[in-house]
Amino acid sequence: MKSAGGLVIGAFVLLLAIWLLWVVQTAIDIGAGPRLAEQAFAGLPATGVSNPVTAVLLSYRGYDTLLELAVLLAALLGIWSLGAASPGFQAAGAVLQGMVTLVVPLLILAGGYLLWVGGHAPGGAFQAGALLGAAGVVMRLAGDERAGLPPLAAQRWLVVAGVAVFVLVGIATMGLGAGFLAYPIGWSKWLILAIETAATVAIGTTLAAAYVGGRPWSHADVSGQS
């Protein structure tokens, strides 16, 4: 019974492999035909950024990025609904604490740099937010119970900041008659920068809060019971 099931799965995987090889082969046979890269480069001056990846993420396909931020937010809401966060690690010793005081400001600085440089070179909100989140993880490992995050009320605002600014900008451009997330040409760069800044803060907060791994607000209740 079990071997029959394994046989079926094996045959399935083999078929999938053959299909994948066929897809790759046809892609190679067709060659580099008309792709979207040229169109993406052609529209670049109007977006106000010179990094094509950032242009695609925030100008051409802003919806995708908005929904990615919403997915992150939904994931954090899921984590918060799982239960109370565990109490943090014990306070760091002198050596680790010294490293943390050195590394965390550097991570924040590097995050800001990646955010700014995303306009014209590899970088951007997700990478910068990941660095901010990493700073939170390091602080949590060094004994900070809240991973360096502000109190809950501020945390909630920070977590929704990315989606909120994104949607507000979209509604504002709609109000101007350009359509949802169709940036006016002169403002494009600054709108993208505003969205990316909010997204960076939101992603950093979300990732650090995800590492805390539970809802932060019933902590007093839990420690009061035990």
Added chain:
Amino acid sequence: MTAGLLLLFDLVLVTTLVGLAIAALISPDLRRAVMLFIAFGLWLALVWARLRAPDVALAEAAIGAGLGGALMLAAARRAARRASANGGIDAEGGEA
């Protein structure tokens, strides 16, 4: 000469990547599997850089290997603690 060297480099990249993936999949110990997965993520970042996609390489190293790895290590630790408690009272007091 250079092309041959690059081909060799690529072959080493790809075989190590697949090897790390298989090792992470078949590892019986959760912690070990997560560590192999982190190594896999860092190696994948190298592959992305070799494919001239520095944006993806940055994101893979920072999110895929770094934060994903940290989250999975925490999850593995929690799972191990729960397994060792084996139905006893959860040490964290966070039983949902």
